[in-house]
Amino acid sequence: MQLDRDEDILRAAEDWRKAGRGVALATVVETWGSAPRPAGSSLVINDEGTFLGSVSGGCVEGAVVTEALDVIDSGTPKLLEFGVADETAWKVGLSCGGTIRVFVEKVD
Template sequence: MTDNMSIDASAFASRDDVLGTAEAWLQEGRKVALATVVKTWGSSPRPVGSRLVVDADGAMVGSVSGGCIEGAVIKEAFEVMDGAAAHLLDFGVSDEQAWDVGLACGGQVQVWVERLEG
């Protein structure tokens, strides 16, 4: 992960904007990972289908949590861009990791993280 990570001004971009950005980045030859909220319970900050796209330089568009788990998701995105298998992340108030990353809103969320290929 680089020190010059940047969040696009449209952090809460529409799903189409996120996928369009991912497609554009792939066409530019960038490594790209996509994180998608696949299930929520209780008071989750973002709905199912919310997406975050990240490139290998740390640029990102979209959101999967409004900020409370983004750091952990981005870390996993870098891992899948570096060759790790796509995988499901679980965050929730009963999960100690949820408190560590700031998900104290009473909800639970599952996020699928995958590398996209051009």
């Protein structure tokens, strides 16, 4: 499976902004242990919940999209953490034994 390239993700963000959509960018800033995607992996989300790219896969991405919609509305960035020691990890499907931190920011 080939994930979208960084250029595709950034192009989508630019196109959505030009079309008047609210946009957020989520980036994996840190991993520990087993993690589905490496640091630097990105996901771009628009205010309709459409997204491109990947920060983890599965339910974690659903949680990131939900948080990104809040960031688009508020303009306040968030640092999210999902890990096996965190009860949230099991709820969102990150039971691989690792931890990921994802920074979500609004694109202006």
